[in-house]
Amino acid sequence: MLVFVELVLLLVVPIAIAKIYCILTHRNCNSKVCLVGKTALVTGGYSGIGYQIVLALAQRGCRVIIADKSQDQNLLEKIYEETRSRNIVCKYVDLSSFKSVRELAYNVIKDEGKLDILINNAGIGRNVSSVTEDGLDITMQVNYFSAFLLTRSLEDLLKKTGGRIIFTGSGSSHIHNFTIDRLKPDGSESFTFYTYFNSKLCLIMISDTFAERLKGYGVTSNAYHPGLVRTNIFRSGINLEGTINKGWFTIKFLEYMSFVVGKTAEEGAQTAIHLACSNEVEGVTGGYFFETKPTFRPKIVHDKKMCNDLWEATEEIVKQKLS
Numbered sequence: 001m002l003v004f005v006e007l008v009l010l011l012v013v014p015i016a017i018a019k020i021y022c023i024l025t026h027r028n029c030n031s032k033v034c035l036v037g038k039t040a041l042v043t044g045g046y047s048g049i050g051y052q053i054v055l056a057l058a059q060r061g062c063r064v065i066i067a068d069k070s071q072d073q074n075l076l077e078k079i080y081e082e083t084r085s086r087n088i089v090c091k092y093v094d095l096s097s098f099k100s101v102r103e104l105a106y107n108v109i110k111d112e113g114k115l116d117i118l119i120n121n122a123g124i125g126r127n128v129s130s131v132t133e134d135g136l137d138i139t140m141q142v143n144y145f146s147a148f149l150l151t152r153s154l155e156d157l158l159k160k161t162g163g164r165i166i167f168t169g170s171g172s173s174h175i176h177n178f179t180i181d182r183l184k185p186d187g188s189e190s191f192t193f194y195t196y197f198n199s200k201l202c203l204i205m206i207s208d209t210f211a212e213r214l215k216g217y218g219v220t221s222n223a224y225h226p227g228l229v230r231t232n233i234f235r236s237g238i239n240l241e242g243t244i245n246k247g248w249f250t251i252k253f254l255e256y257m258s259f260v261v262g263k264t265a266e267e268g269a270q271t272a273i274h275l276a277c278s279n280e281v282e283g284v285t286g287g288y289f290f291e292t293k294p295t296f297r298p299k300i301v302h303d304k305k306m307c308n309d310l311w312e313a314t315e316e317i318v319k320q321k322l323s
């Protein structure tokens with residue numbers, strides 16, 4: 001009996017402490033800024049954190065382009081009911097295909113003429129690897145390479161407005177095993193396990209390089225960590241063939257923890273919304289944020305040479321795959 005009570009306490013106490021910590025440290029975006037006349041593009045805006053970002057921007061009067069592979073006829077009505085905005089456009093993109101990303105960028109450039117906010121939100125985490133039509137690991141391509149390609153392709157639109165770029169990182173990037181060689185799949189289980197962490201690390205590193213490159217144009221680039229959030233990402237990350245490996249246990253653990261101590265998608269979206277519209281971060285660039293405040297990043301992000309090598313290797317890979 002005593003052992004049972006001890007076991008329960010061992011489980012319940014840390015979870016209760018974690019939950020209280022999350023509640024106490026959570027911060028909302030309090031900006032009431034008007035975004036009428038501005039245009040934002042949000043990838044993965046159909047569900048989870050992305051959907052909440054879309055609502056928040058639309059409520060402030062922003063024109064929002066939702067770029068996602070899901071296409072739901074009822075989505076615009078649902079958004080209208082919540083925001084009273086009809087200034088929303090849905091564009092198809094499959095981020096596991098460079099061809100699709102290029103088509104999206106081409107359409108946005110043709111139809112919009114300017115862009116004020118780009119939120120690279122879409123992401124996946126899988127416990128088994130698969131190789132895309134471009135010959136890259138799917139997690140690395142959806143999370144990292146396509147965000148890079150989309151941002152590069154829309155740079156000129158963002159320069160017109162001195163726009164804001166936001167990359168969705170993750171606290172899990174601290175557990176990376178990244179080297180430039182690991183941008184491409186090597187077929188090992190270890191590669192698969194670390195891919196999500198590495199892809200998020202690459203986004204944080206590349207955000208800094210975008211910040212430096214675009215400083216002269218008034219374009220800002222920042223990355224953020226949403227925290228542990230209850231969304232579909234965990235359920236969609238488990239492979240259907242039922243392979244049980246390290247990645248499977250990690251995803252299941254995170255899914256369980258997100259259910260017990262995680263935030264709602266609305267709470268998880270607050271830092272992105274803050275970076276997208278708050279006057280407080282006007283001109284702030286090259287930062288990494290959590291709960292609307294700057295936070296510490298993995299050590300490797302401070303290695304300028306590594307960041308430059310990553311930029312060059314990424315450009316090379318994307319160029320090769322496109323030609």
Ligand SMILES: NC(=O)c1ccc[n+]([C@@H]2O[C@H](COP(=O)([O-])OP(=O)(O)OC[C@H]3O[C@@H](n4cnc5c(N)ncnc54)[C@H](OP(=O)(O)O)[C@@H]3O)[C@@H](O)[C@H]2O)c1
Pocket residue numbers: 043044045046047048049050067068069070093094095096121122123124142168169170171225226227228229230231232233234236258
């Ligand atoms: N949830 C967390 O605890 C957490 C923690 C740290 C970071 N993040 C990051 O936060 C971001 C948002 O994730 P979330 O938790 O809100 O997950 P989510 O609910 O699964 O949302 C991800 C969105 O991206 C879309 N997407 C996936 N693959 C795509 C593709 N190939 N092409 C186009 N769109 C695609 C999904 O569409 P479908 O629904 O059609 O797949 C979905 O709309 C991700 O970058 C994630 O890595 C999440």
